[in-house]
Structures are given as C-alpha cells and as structure tokens.
Amino acid sequence: MRNQTREERSPGSRRRPALLWLLLPYVLFLGVLPLVNRVTPTVLGLPFLFFWVLLATLATPLSVWLARRGDRARGRM
Amino acid sequence: MNAAVATAVFGGFMVLTVVLGLLAVRGRRTAGGRPGGGGLTEWSVGGRSLGTVFIWVLMAGESYTSFSYLGAAGWGYNFGAPVLYLLAYMSCGYALGYVVGPMLWAYARRHGLVGITDIVAHRYGRPWLGAAVALLATVCLLPYIQLQITGMGVVVSTISYGAISLNWGYFLSFAVTTAFVTVSGLRGSAWVSVLKDVLVVATLGFLAVYVPWHYFGGYGPFLHRIVAEKPQWLTFPGHASGGLGQVWFATTTVVNSLTVVIFPTTVAGYLGARNADALRRNAMYLPFYNVLLFVPVLLGMAALFVVPHLSGAGSNLALFKLVVDSLPAWAVGVIGAAAALSSIVPMAVFMLVIGTMWGRSVLGARTRGPAGATGAAEGGERGTVPGGRQKLFSQLVVVVAGALALLLTYTAPDTLVRLSLISYEGMAQLVPMLLLGLVWRRLTVHAAVSGLVVGFALVCVLVFGGHDPVRGVNAGLVGLVVNLVVALAVTWLGPGAKDGRPDAEVLALEDEFPRQEGTAPRGGGVSPPASR
Numbered sequence: 130m131r132n133q134t135r136e137e138r139s140p141g142s143r144r145r146p147a148l149l150w151l152l153l154p155y156v157l158f159l160g161v162l163p164l165v166n167r168v169t170p171t172v173l174g175l176p177f178l179f180f181w182v183l184l185a186t187l188a189t190p191l192s193v194w195l196a197r198r199g200d201r202a203r204g205r206m
Numbered sequence: 207m208n209a210a211v212a213t214a215v216f217g218g219f220m221v222l223t224v225v226l227g228l229l230a231v232r233g234r235r236t237a238g239g240r241p242g243g244g245g246l247t248e249w250s251v252g253g254r255s256l257g258t259v260f261i262w263v264l265m266a267g268e269s270y271t272s273f274s275y276l277g278a279a280g281w282g283y284n285f286g287a288p289v290l291y292l293l294a295y296m297s298c299g300y301a302l303g304y305v306v307g308p309m310l311w312a313y314a315r316r317h318g319l320v321g322i323t324d325i326v327a328h329r330y331g332r333p334w335l336g337a338a339v340a341l342l343a344t345v346c347l348l349p350y351i352q353l354q355i356t357g358m359g360v361v362v363s364t365i366s367y368g369a370i371s372l373n374w375g376y377f378l379s380f381a382v383t384t385a386f387v388t389v390s391g392l393r394g395s396a397w398v399s400v401l402k403d404v405l406v407v408a409t410l411g412f413l414a415v416y417v418p419w420h421y422f423g424g425y426g427p428f429l430h431r432i433v434a435e436k437p438q439w440l441t442f443p444g445h446a447s448g449g450l451g452q453v454w455f456a457t458t459t460v461v462n463s464l465t466v467v468i469f470p471t472t473v474a475g476y477l478g479a480r481n482a483d484a485l486r487r488n489a490m491y492l493p494f495y496n497v498l499l500f501v502p503v504l505l506g507m508a509a510l511f512v513v514p515h516l517s518g519a520g521s522n523l524a525l526f527k528l529v530v531d532s533l534p535a536w537a538v539g540v541i542g543a544a545a546a547l548s549s550i551v552p553m554a555v556f557m558l559v560i561g562t563m564w565g566r567s568v569l570g571a572r573t574r575g576p577a578g579a580t581g582a583a584e585g586g587e588r589g590t591v592p593g594g595r596q597k598l599f600s601q602l603v604v605v606v607a608g609a610l611a612l613l614l615t616y617t618a619p620d621t622l623v624r625l626s627l628i629s630y631e632g633m634a635q636l637v638p639m640l641l642l643g644l645v646w647r648r649l650t651v652h653a654a655v656s657g658l659v660v661g662f663a664l665v666c667v668l669v670f671g672g673h674d675p676v677r678g679v680n681a682g683l684v685g686l687v688v689n690l691v692v693a694l695a696v697t698w699l700g701p702g703a704k705d706g707r708p709d710a711e712v713l714a715l716e717d718e719f720p721r722q723e724g725t726a727p728r729g730g731g732v733s734p735p736a737s738r
Contacts, residue, residue, distance in 0.1 A: 151305065
C-alpha cells in the first residue's frame with residue numbers, strides 16, 4: 130500500500146498553468162490599486178474606487194471559472 | 207408595544223434556529239449503512255457528506271459574521287474605504303481555496319483526519335504538535351467567540367428597544383448556539399446556515415434599497431451626497447484611519463487571504479464536503495456572496511448623515527440605528543434575527559472547531575507515538591470506541607469553551623475590531639507549517655515549530671505594543687515573513703528529519719481531481735470512500 134503511490138506521477142502532470150488565473154483577483158484588488166484609488170469618475174453614481182472593488186468582486190468567480198476550465202480540460206485528456 | 211413585537215418575532219426565529227439545528231441529525235444515527243455513524247467524523251465534519259449547496263450555505267454562513275453587520279458598518283462610518291479589505295481578502299481567499307480546499311479535503315479524507323491540528327499531527331508524525339497547535343488556535347479563536355457574543359448582545363438589546371439587556375443578550379447567544387451545536391455539530395450548523403442565509407440575503411437586499419430611498423430619496427441622491435460631502439471616506443487611507451493606507455490594504459489582503467484558507471472554521475467547511483469538486487464549484491460561487499458586504503459598508507456611510515457623532519463602540523451600531531429609526535417593530539425583529547444568526551452560525555462553528563481540536567488532538571490524542579497510517583485512520587473515522595470518546599470530549603469542550611468566552615465577555619469586554627485582527631494575525635503564523643509542510647517534504651518539524659513560535663511572538667509584540675500596522679504594513683505579514691525565513695533557515699541548517707514514511711503518506715500530493723468520472727484516490731484503501 131505504501132509504495133504504489135509513488136508510481137507514474139511525472140512532474141509534468143502536476144503542472145497546472147490555468148491556476149495562474151487565480152492570481153487575477155490579487156491583481157485587480159491590489160496590483161492596480163494606486164490607479165483606482167480615486168473618487169472620480171463616478172460610475173453609476175458609485176465613487177470610482179467602490180465601483181472598481183465591486184467589479185473585482187464580480188470578476189473573482191470568473192477567474193476561478195477560468196482556472197477550473199483549464200483543470201477540466203487537463204482532467205479529460 | 208414595539209419592544210414586545212420585535213422581541214416576539216426575534217424569539218420565534220431563535221426557537222426555529224434551535225429546532226432546525228436539532229432536526230439536522232434526525233435519522234443520521236442509523237442511516238448511511240455505516241454503523242456508529244454518530245461518531246466524531248459525523249459530528250465534526252458532517253460525515254464528509256455535504257454537497258455543493260450545503261457547503262456554499264455553510265461557508266458563506268460562517269464567513270458572514272456579526273462583524274459584517276456591526277464592524278463593517280462601523281468601519282464604513284468611521285474610516286470609509288479601508289473597510290473594503292473585507293471584500294478583497296475574502297474574494298482572494300475564495301480563489302485560493304480553489305487549490306487549498308480540495309488539497310486539504312483529500313488529505314484529511316485519505317488519512318481520516320478531522321481538523322488542522324489533526325493534519326499537522328499527521329504531517330509531522332507528532333501528536334504533541336497537534337495538541338500544541340490546538341492550544342494556540344484556541345487562544346486565537348476564543349476572542350472570536352467573544353466577538354460573536356458581544357455582537358449578538360448588542361444587536362439583541364438594540365432591536366428589542368432595550369427590553370432585553372446586554373447581559374441577557376450575551377447569555378442568549380451562548381444558550382441558543384450551545385443548544386444545537388453540541389448535539390448536531392457541523393451538520394446542524396449547515397442547516398441553521400440555510401435559515402441564516404435566507405434571512406441575511408433578504409434583509410440586506412431590502413435595506414440596500416430601502417435606506418437610501420427612505421433617507422435620501424434614492425441611490426442617486428445618496429451617492430451624490432457622499433461624493434460631494436464625504437470624499438475623504440471614499441479613497442485610501444480613508445477618514446482619520448491612523449495609517450490604514452494602500453500598503454496596509456494590500457498587505458492585509460495578502461496575509462488574510464492566506465489565513466482564511468487554513469482558518470480552522472474554513473477547514474471544517476472544506477472537510478465536510480462530499481467530494482473535492484463540491485469545493486471547486488464553491489470557490490466559484492462563494493465570491494458572489496461578498497457583494498452583500500457592500501450593503502453594511504454603504505449603509506454605515508449613510509449613517510454619517512442620519513446619526514452623526516457616533517463614536518467608539520457606538521459606531522458599530524451605525525446600521526442598526528438606521529434600522530430601528532426607520533422601520534416598524536416586526537421588521538426590526540426580522541433584521542435582528544438575521545444579524546443574530548450571523549453571530550450564531552460562526553460561533554457554532556468556532557465552538558465546534560475548538561471542541562474537535564481538543565477532543566481529537568489534546569484530550570483524545572493517540573498515545574502510541576507517531577501517528578501511523580492505520581492509527582490515524584482508525585481514530586474516529588468509523589466511530590470506534592476511541593472515536594466515541596473523542597466525540598464526548600469534544601462536546602464537553604464546546605460547552606466549556608462557550609462558557610469561558612461568555613465569562614470573558616462579562617468580565618473583560620473589548621472593542622470588536624482589534625480582537626478579530628489579533629486572531630487573524632496570530633492564526634496566519636500557521637500557514638507555513640500547514641500549507642508549505644503539506645507540499646514540501648524537507649520542511650522539518652523543528653523548522654515549522656521555530657517559525658511558528660518566532661512569528662507568533664513577533665505578532666504579539668507588535669500588536670500588543672501598539673505597532674500594528676508597522677509603517678503601514680500589516681503586522682501579521684511581518685510575522686509571516688519572519689516566520690518563513692526562520693523556518694527555511696532551520697530546515698537548511700538545523701537537524702534533518704528522521705521520518706521513514708513515503709512522501710505519499712506525508713504530503714498532500716493527490717488533490718483528487720476527477721479523472722474519467724472516478725474520484726477514488728489512487729493511493730487509497732486506507733479509508734472507505736466518503737461519497738455514498
């Protein structure tokens with residue numbers, strides 16, 4: 130039972146480039162912060178920073194979806 | 207009259223909560239074809255049987271705490287923009303959970319583990335380490351329980367128009383939570399979360415529309431007025447926030463998003479999942495819940511115009527001042543119930559987690575030396591005698607921990623926000639030991655412990671010495687970096703590990719992504735398949 134798990138797991142099979150999508154929220158929330166830390170222009174009445182944070186919040190599920198899509202493609206291969 | 211109506215509505219929901227929590231275990235004792243299904247695994251992690259919907263409800267439920275209602279509104283009221291860190295770290299943490307959740311789930315299931323202390327004890331082959339981590343985590347979590355107790359007390363006394371005193375409100379939170387969680391554990395918490403999420407979504411959705419309309423004549427005028435009159439609140443570093451600038455926001459988001467994925471309550475949610483894909487789907491759906499956090503933030507800022515001059519702990523009531531001021535008593539009761547449940551659900555999971563850690567890793571620790579594969583799997587997975595005793599210990603500790611937190615609330619109350627930050631920054635120090643340890647074999651027990659001790663001590667010094675943030679940087683991140691450096695240094699320079707187990711036994715290599723329909727672990731056979 131102990132040794133059979135070392136089997137044919139080549140390093141390449143663990144590489145999951147699609148996981149890089151999970152960094153997208155960090156980029157949106159943190160990376161571009163200096164650029165979006167402003168009141169104007171207001172979007173739909175929201176101060177720009179708050180609009181941006183709302184946008185980033187809604188983009189997070191998208192980034193996870195992209196990561197998952199990559200994983201699923203890998204899993205089916 | 208108002209007091210009677212609001213209290214009655216509120217009381218009705220509390221009764222419903224307990225009933226729902228208790229109903230959750232009905233029929234579970236004998237069901238599922240697994241004899242003794244009422245063991246520790248069933249209680250602590252719901253028998254690893256919760257599907258996508260329950261996991262969503264539970265994890266959303268436990269992350270949206272009384273702090274979200276009180277502290278978020280209070281921060282919005284006092285500082286403005288810095289409160290957005292809540293949305294940022296929770297979103298990033300959910301994204302990170304896409305990787306970490308399935309990894310921890312698969313590891314725990316394969317080795318029959320029920321919590322982070324268990325995971326650490328197994329990874330390093332040292333039961334005492336599990337006990338030590340349990341102790342540390344308890345110190346970090348107790349303030350959190352207290353936070354929920356005080357939060358609920360404040361809400362109850364406010365929405366009952368003062369008819370229920372603060373002290374009785376505190377007691378009520380303890381009584382309601384203990385009543386169901388000792389019996390029904392994680393599954394009960396998940397069921398109560400359903401009621402909670404329905405109420406929270408409905409009431410916050412309503413308030414988001416109603417408050418701006420009632421006080422300002424609509425969203426347009428409300429936002430326009432904020433932009434015109436309170437621009438200081440709308441960008442970093444916010445209004446009079448004392449150093450909560452962009453650097454603080456970025457560092458806090460990074461460290462908190464790393465911490466939230468290993469937070470014992472989050473992990474309890476992970477381990478309760480039926481399969482790894484339920485967690486992956488949830489990583490996608492959970493961030494939507496964060497949109498709701500905008501409501502208390504915006505309403506906290508709206509309160510600036512309606513009830514100016516709140517200060518100190520009073521600002522935590524920014525949202526509820528509006529509610530009581532503008533709505534009929536029955537609606538106040540409903541909103542109060544939603545907020546109270548936002549204390550009860552997280553509190554239930556906090557208490558459950560403390561109970562599990564102690565029942566499993568401290569009082570019920572295996573005494574046969576390093577946890578081998580078989581010892582770890584037997585512990586409670588099949589409800590054997592040790593598992594049953596561990597469960598009893600756990601349930602007792604739940605009551606003790608809750609009572610202790612209640613006592614602390616009466617004798618040593620404190621403001622909400624600082625406590626939660628200390629908990630988080632302290633808990634962050636477990637990240638290298640847990641996450642790095644599970645993917646990197648060379649990290650030795652000496653290294654992980656040294657890093658943890660140094661990092662935790664540093665955080666305590668910084669936070670209690672009043673040096674958080676350090677030049678704008680979150681003290682938890684400072685601690686984490688030092689922690690990591692120490693851990694790496696000791697790994698490379700210190701004594702090597704004498705652990706003969708194969709990598710597959712120690713590391714979390716297989717994350718069980720479904721391949722060709724099947725989810726069975728390839729190295730498995732240690733524990734029975736959890737999906738049934």
